[in-house]
Amino acid sequence: MTDTSLTAGLPTRYERPSALAFLGYALGVVIILWSFAGAGFSIDKVISSPPRFADFLDRAFPPNVEPKVLARLGWKMLETLQIALAGAVIGIILSVPVALLAARGLIAPTWINQIVRTGLGFIRAVPDIAWALVFVVAVGLGPFAGMLAIAIDTIGFCGRFFADDMEAADKGPSESLTATGARKLDVVACATIPAAMPAFISTSLFATEKAVRSSTILGLVGAGGIGIELKVGFDLFDYPTAMTVILMIAVVVISIEYLSGWARTKIIGEQR
Amino acid sequence: MCVRCTQTLASLSSTTSSVTNFDIETLVAPARPDRTGADISAPVLPVDLRVTGLAKSFAGTPIFKDVSFGLSRGEAVAIVGANGTGKSTLLRCLMGLIPADAGSIDVLGTDVRGASNAALRAMRAQMGLVSQKHNLVPRLSVLSNVVQGLLGQKPGLRHWSQAFAPAPSREAALAALEKVGLAHLASRRADRLSGGQSQRVAIARALVGQPKILIADEPTASLDPAAGEDVMDLFFALARQEGVTVIFISHNIDHALQYGDRVLGLAQGGMPLDARAAGLSAEELRGLYD
Structure with a gap:
């Protein structure tokens, strides 16, 4: 039998929100609805789009698998991967010193941490396609502009996360080395970076995946890679070739994600 | 008491009586008893460490205040509480x-509170720390971890890893591992060791630079009782063999x-007890935990 004296002391299942909290929730809902309105959300268009989408699919299938087209797209895909890999590797390498300056309490004073973090925030705020446009202006059309765009985008991503990883690394080994009289740089090189290495590897693999995804669209603005084929396909209403490009990108990106997951497990293993 | 400790205590009495370097501040060391309570030495020894009126608080909450004590060369001091x-x-x-927050700390002639970073590093290079957790760098080899114990004395890239280290440093690291009985595991990754082995490697890392002061912060806290006894026996046997001043929690x-x-x-925010171990009972120490 239930002890009524005990149940009387039970807390209520749901707390009544305070007036301020209620106002906050209401404001949140209003902002979301306002955003839908700003984005031109239309139920009519949602309802009418499936037939148009079906029409596109009808015109796009079967994809263009002519050997000549496949060979051309294959080479462009290879160039896309080269842009992604070269850009990601340069970005990851440059991210390490940048992250050392961005990480609080490591080698740089707080004001430098703030400046570098703000710089990294700016890099991330600018989309990769915009960086590609900037580099096309700076170095001309072609894959080199794309590689630079990927490199700078990777620095924005890895610089921030490497810094966070080092700040969150186990402080024990660092303290033990500091206690031997080691310099800050030695402590960072011998204790902080090795402690953060599993997280570095994981972040680098994500950055490479991201670079591959980004590199597939850089061609839209003339920065090399398979993106230009996609643009030309749509511009000329050559939907079968555009569909081949889309499927090729999907296969490559999904494969890279699997490969990255496998590498993450092999390299980091149970250390994560 | 173990045979090894008896031997090392005997060697300590001969070591301490032969100390002749009195160019730094000295004091009359407390009489050193053997485990039966009889004095085996009462020399004038250099002071390795002196603390006066020390106070520390965190976020306005006082942790301790007015803590004063000194340590003479070769002494082993336990901190309890x-x-x-x-x-x-x-x-x-x-x-x-x-x-x-307040007070003065003098360690091996360095005014810790007023010292520059370089002076602090030079002081720490003469000290060794063994923590509750071994604090080894997990992905590196045992030998690399011990080589890194020399970074205070030999900073730079060559002591980041055993692979780059000069031959004398590698040999010194291996000799330190030999002392803790783990030379055969020199190339094993540190995260493949047991808790007891890891703590032994941490002791080797603390000893490789031949420190004058060893600091141990609950070195057996993460070990089972048997491994804890082994580590303590080894730690003190080596410390006394080297004539090192030890302060341990x-x-x-x-x-x-x-x-x-x-x-x-x-x-209670201070240091109400500073007494010779030989004159204390376990009951008296338990009173500190009430």
């Missing part, structure tokens, strides 16, 4: 790892009495 009394904080203040009252020449007790 309940959780939150500031034992680890005190040790970190001594090494200059965290700043004290222990929640194990038996360890404090067995391995310490003196016991310092922290309680």
Whole structure:
């Protein structure tokens, strides 16, 4: 039998929100609805789009698998991967010193941490396609502009996360080395970076995946890679070739994600 | 008491009596008893460490204040006290790892509170730290971890890994591992060791630079009782063999009495106990935890 004296002391299942909290929730809902309105959300268009989408699919299938087209797209895909890999590797390498300056309490004073973090925030705020446009202006059309765009985008991503990883690394080994009289740089090189290495590897693999995804669209603005084929396909209403490009990108990106997951497990293993 | 400790105590008495370097500040060391309570030496020894009127608080909450004590060369001092009394904080203040609020700390002739970073590093290069957790770098080899114990004396790339280290450093690291009985595991990754083995490697890392002062912060806290006894026996045998001054924290009252020449007790924001271990009973120490 239930002890009524005990149940009387039970807390209520749901707390009544305070007036301020209620106002906050209401404001949140209003902002979301306002955003839908700003984005031109239309139920009519949602309802009418499936037939148009079906029409596109009808015109796009079967994809263009002519050997000549496949060979051309294959080479462009290879160039896309080269842009992604070269850009990601340069970005990851440059991210390490940048992250050392961005990480609080490591080698740089707080004001430098703030400046570098703000710089990294700016890099991330600018989309990769915009960086590609900037580099096309700076170095001309072609894959080199794309590689630079990927490199700078990777620095924005890895610089921030490497810094966070080092700040969150186990402080024990660092303290033990500091206690031997080691310099800050030695402590960072011998204790902080090795402690953060599993997280570095994981972040680098994500950055490479991201670079591959980004590199597939850089061609839209003339920065090399398979993106230009996609643009030309749509511009000329050559939907079968555009569909081949889309499927090729999907296969490559999904494969890279699997490969990255496998590498993450092999390299980091149970250390994560 | 183990045979090894008896032997090392005997060697210590000969070592301490032969100390002739009195160019730094000296004091009359407390009489050093053997485990039966009889004095085996009462020399005038250099002071390795002197703390006066030390105070520390965190976010306005006082941890301890007016803590004063000294350590003479070769002495082993246990710090005991309940959780939150500031034992680890005190040790970190001594090494200059965290700043004290008031008082003075003199370690091996260095004014810790007023020292430059370079002076602090030079001081720490003469000290060794063994923590509760071994704090080895997990993905590196055992030998690399021990080589890194020399970074205070030999900074730079060559001591980042055993692969780059000059031959004398690699040999010194292997000799330190030999002392803790783990030379055969030199190339094993540190994260493949047992808890007891890891703590032994941490001792080797602390000893490789031939420190004058060894600091141990509950070195057996993460070990089972048998491994803990082994580590303590080894730690003190080596420390006494090298004539090193030891300051260690222990929640194990038996360890404090067995391995310490003196016991310092922290309680109620101060240090109400500073007494020779030989004259103390376990009951008296338990009183600090009430």
